[in-house]
Amino acid sequence: MKSPHKTSGFNLLEVVVATLLFNLVVVFSIGLWATHARTLEKSRHRMVATFLAEQTMENALAEGFYGVKNGADTIAMKTTVHGTVTTVKYDYSVEVAETDDPNLKSIVVKVKWPDDDAQIREVRYETLLSSSSN
Structure with missing residues (x-):
């Protein structure tokens, strides 16, 4: 004798497991998106x-x-991202120094700015300038 109830379809355990997996993927994706946004900034x-x-x-x-x-x-510098205006101050300096060779000068350019995690970041360029380059 056949059961009058339908045996095909999803049972409650399958629905709970599928919902749990879906939620884990969504939470992981949101965390990944936040990390991506910070890195992009x-x-x-x-x-x-x-x-x-x-x-x-x-x-x-x-x-x-x-x-x-x-x-x-x-x-x-002001930047606008998704309607949010952010102002960041960049401090830059040029340091000129004599070298052992009187025909060369050392030039160092530094640019510093505060990062979101309260650290000061820096970009630094260095070169030598010759008196014969004029």
């Missing part, structure tokens, strides 16, 4: 600092051997 700050360091170094080199001098300044 840090990368954006580093990219701006690198650009600023490159431009500052190019300006220092354009001054030439006899015109290049020490200096420092701060620039505030």
Whole structure:
């Protein structure tokens, strides 16, 4: 004799296990997304600092051997991501130093900015400038 109840379909245990697995995947994905967003933000700050360091170094080199001098300044950059405006202050400096060779000067450009985790990050470029490059 056949049972009057339908035997095909999902039982309660299968539904509970499927729901648990789905929730685990969703929670993991949300955590991964948050990590990705933080990494993207840090990368954006580093990219701006690198650009600023490159431009500052190019300006220092354009001054030439006899015109290049020490200096420092701060620039505030505003970025908008998904409607949220963020302002980050980048401190940059140019350090010019004499070397053992009187025809060479050492130029160091540093760009520093505060990170989200309250650490100061830095991009640093160094080069030598020759008196014969003018």
